[in-house]
Amino acid sequence: MKIRNITVLNKREALEEISRIGAESTGCRLMAPKAVHRLIKIYGLSPKQATILKQEMLSKGGEAAVARGVLDSSAQSSEVILMGTLRQMEELISKLKMQPFGLPALGRQIKQVLDNLEGRPVFDLDCRGKKVTIGNRTLVMGILNVTPDSFSDGGKYYDPGMALERALGMVEEGADIIDLGGESTRPGYAPVEPEEELKRILPVLKRLVRDIPVPLSVDTCKSLVAEAALEEGAHIINDQWALRQDHRMAEVVARHGAPLILMHNQKGTAYRELMGDMIDFFNDSIDRGMEAGIPRDKMIVDPGIGFGKTPEQNIEVMGRLKELECLGLPVLIGTSRKSLIGKVLDLPVDQRLEGTAATVSVGIANGADIIRVHDVKEMSRVARMTDAMVRRKI
Template identity: 65%
Template sequence: MHNLVTMSRKGLLEEFNKIGTDPAGGAVMAPKALHRLVKIYDLTPRQANIIKQEMLGKGGDAAVARGVVDASVEKTDVLLMGTEKQYRALIKKLRMQPFKLADLAGELEELLKNLGRRPPRELDCRGKKLPLGERTLVMGILNVTPDSFSDGGRYNNVEAAVARAHRMVEEGADIIDLGGESTRPGHKPVSVEEELERVIPVLEILVREIDVPISIDTTKAPVAQRALEVGAHMINDQWSLRADPDMASVVARYRVPLVMMHNQHHTVYRDLIGDMVQFFRESIAMAEEAGIPRENIIIDPGIGLGKDFEQNLELMRRLRELGCLGLPVLLGTSRKSMIGKVLDLPADQRVEGTAATVALGIAHGADIVRVHDVKEMVRVARMTDAMVRR
């Protein structure tokens, strides 16, 4: 005998098939084997007590603060423990309860749906199609800046930048991410005019010569607008629509994919992943209100942005938890300081450390990896895909 570990309905059904279980019976049993831990924030004692009793009645459980039973606390977080079948039964009961528990039932149902297997699909980048879910996509970084932390100045002229883009495509890049403003700690902000002067001459050539989609890494709506007019295929916003109030409408107008990164000006968190999920939910709501289709949204956890060293490592360990949003995840760890601090190596010697983060990230659910060393990371992605996507 051995301990069987599986996190997915598909994996369970495969095991049932090996045993020779009747398919209808397997479909009934699968929810009994999918165990989930779900954390809910800021419930009243009344809400928490109802949820705990309902979960206990269904064979699950719920951890609550000590003072919930006598209402000596005003609020509590709740950690639900149960199978998918138990959650389904809980949702059914909560829909009939007062105290806003019917709303909570809807949120739980959406979470379970998001945690289910997302079928492969195509991401439409203005006619250029990218396969999501079949294999890991590799986004090559093209910084046309003098002060990028890793390769500042190397591609800060049109000829060098275009040559670099061609080389990355030859090495297997699925997307080129073109950026004209550094985001390294202590970077100097640049004006719209200067960013356009850096990006547009390169972009004008790339849209003619490069077959893969070109992403524009910017937080400024005027830069995004001009780049999309020239022919860019997607926008990578490191502030998730929060730096420029016009960004959402620009992206919506052109109906292009949007990468939204988690970012903040400090490293204080109540709960790292919980706070990030709330951040993304707010930005997703902003995007959808502006008319950006949910299927065009990609989230980036923002390794190294608004997080200290230990928080970055924790995020890598817990990356799979972002799956509750049901959206593709882009991971950008390439050559970052987290790797430098572990290995005590400068930026240009972090390829092996980057490879470790890419492999772990893919195993934990990343759909796209954003990298400098394209040839090496394409190989890492293909090897990791062979192990985790089958």
């Protein structure tokens, strides 16, 4: 006899493992949801709601952790952690449909999260006429800064001719998207007015739109810049403040039918709960976008490594990136040459290639769909090798 453990991440993988041993097909379908265990955290429940969840999960062989004062109603509210198999969660959702206290709506939210954790299908993202396929392999976004003060390449590509040459080079090296930025966001940066930002990016954008075959993203948090860029032919808007800084941004992006990247950002590094706060932030930004008319499936989330976080918090986010899967949206990471790498390795900006490669590989293993990088050739190779192991595609 031999014995070993196996790892399954979702129902599909569980079904494959059970089928592999020769189990009967109907039995495979019945057993697969029992092989996948989930932990779901819920916030702001009343003692009555938390008590019902606890009782229902226990009756199904699962578990629910609640605050100490829930059972005697001494607690005003409670967070709840549901612990159980997919089958137990499915049975809970069915039971919640018949419960009072707003629990049917909660059941629908739990089901949506569980569906998101099963993985997104591969799909084509329409970038205003140009398409990129999300989910088949990791996409590479090449960074093109036309600023005098960016932390890594400030001043190098200020000239439109040099910028075009660099963009064409990145495409040849494997870039699927070019991200054009006209304002540095390095620590201690000096904000620029929209007119100055447009003065920097429009001459370059005109050349890129004409000569670059891949979608062009514009990295800005200003609606005036976004609108001018989209009218000039840009395909994607990359908002560093996720619709929080300029109230017109959502309407502009919606009107032009562009995909939108929502980056997590905040002033200061104080969190009640790091990942929970980030997910609340994204849900709020997603709601703002949808209210303005941006389809949910045209939004991408970026955890904002290096923004509003300490080095320790950045490392925690990278290790817990999979928790963003509950949103059901593509994830972009931008770790290239960041100070996080410099602090860990004690290296200057121009010596952070290996550190960037490590963060890219871990990011892809933890669910990133797009990597935003300076060193396109090298990171494209890292992504291909990591995809071969994570997505099992050679």
